[in-house]
Amino acid sequence: MGKLFVISGSSGVGKGTVIKEFLNKHPEFKLSVSCTTRAPREGEVDGVNYFFLSKPEFIKRVENGDFLEWAEFSGNMYGTGKDYVEKTLNSGHNLILEIDTKGALNVKSLMPEAKLIFILPPSMEELESRLRGRKTESEEAIKKRLESTKLEIKNSEKFDYKIVNDSIAQALADLEKILLG
Numbered sequence: 001m002g003k004l005f006v007i008s009g010s011s012g013v014g015k016g017t018v019i020k021e022f023l024n025k026h027p028e029f030k031l032s033v034s035c036t037t038r039a040p041r042e043g044e045v046d047g048v049n050y051f052f053l054s055k056p057e058f059i060k061r062v063e064n065g066d067f068l069e070w071a072e073f074s075g076n077m078y079g080t081g082k083d084y085v086e087k088t089l090n091s092g093h094n095l096i097l098e099i100d101t102k103g104a105l106n107v108k109s110l111m112p113e114a115k116l117i118f119i120l121p122p123s124m125e126e127l128e129s130r131l132r133g134r135k136t137e138s139e140e141a142i143k144k145r146l147e148s149t150k151l152e153i154k155n156s157e158k159f160d161y162k163i164v165n166d167s168i169a170q171a172l173a174d175l176e177k178i179l180l181g
């Protein structure tokens with residue numbers, strides 16, 4: 001059986017970049033592609049970043065029991081495909097889920113052997129400026145995301161590990177210690 005790692009972190013914390021660098025160095029790890037009802041951001045590709053679904057299609061999959069977990073985050077729905085997770089772990093591959101903290105805690109209750117990792121920003125000010133610098137969200141969406149950060153940090157108290165993303169290189173080294181250790 002492969003090992004399951006769940007990585008969460010506030011929007012804009014740079015977790016995507018750290019995970020991408022980790023996967024480039026360690027291609028034996030797989031990353032689960034989630035389904036979402038959110039609209040694609042510029043440059044995002046269906047089937048690569050997410051499977052982009054309409055709300056009715058997403059709800060149909062929830063009713064079919066297709067998701068290991070799903071959650072509403074900032075007004076959109078996100079879900080992890082059950083089949084992919086089971087097949088990947090059964091074939092002996094280690095798997096990373098990049099999901100929100102509610103989803104992470106749900107996964108932990110279903111699969112207690114999963115290791116939960118939370119990536120923190122160096123400070124709230126830094127997080128806000130990174131979110132704004134990304135220029136992909138409206139002011140309203142940015143405010144919603146900053147609000148959810150507080151709940152995310154509270155939920156992270158139950159996580160197994162925390163990493164502060166001060167520099168990508170250090171965060172990557174910390175992640176390697178946990179995932180390869």
Ligand code: 5GP
Pocket residue numbers: 008009010011034035038069070071073078079080098099100101102103104
């Ligand atoms: P974004 O819209 O910035 O891509 O993602 C918003 C949040 O949803 C992030 O915290 C991301 O980790 C989380 N997320 C992405 N996919 C899933 C999923 O399948 N399940 C859950 N619970 N959260 C997800």
